[in-house]
Amino acid sequence: MLTSLLDSIVAGGYNGTNAIADGYVRVRSLLGSTNLLFSLDIDADGLGNSKTFQSLTTITGSGLTLSGLSNPSNFVF
Numbered sequence: 001m002l003t004s005l006l007d008s009i010v011a012g013g014y015n016g017t018n019a020i021a022d023g024y025v026r027v028r029s030l031l032g033s034t035n036l037l038f039s040l041d042i043d044a045d046g047l048g049n050s051k052t053f054q055s056l057t058t059i060t061g062s063g064l065t066l067s068g069l070s071n072p073s074n075f076v077f
Contacts, residue, residue, distance in 0.1 A: 003019075005056075006042070009044045010024065010044055011044075018072045019072070020070060021072065023046045023047060024043050025040070025041070026041045026053060026070070027039070027040055027059070027066060027069040027070045028041065028066070029066050036060060036061070037059075038064065039055045039056075039058055040055070040056045040059060041055050042054055042056045
């Protein structure tokens with residue numbers, strides 16, 4: 001569960017319900033328009049600036065889209 005991870009790295013714990021909208025989590029395409037390789041990134045301060053995001057894991061597979069992976073309904077927070 002991402003909430004447990006966020007609780008351990010966010011000062012005071014994570015109290016939100018949508019870490020993507022709150023700026024703590026983002027998904028980005030690593031291969032541009034081919035949409036076969038994505039990175040799931042975490043930002044401990046929630047400022048959402050590209051210098052503070054750290055890659056948590058890589059997601060691969062056919063049929064994946066950036067919009068689908070960026071949908072908070074696809075994650076358990």
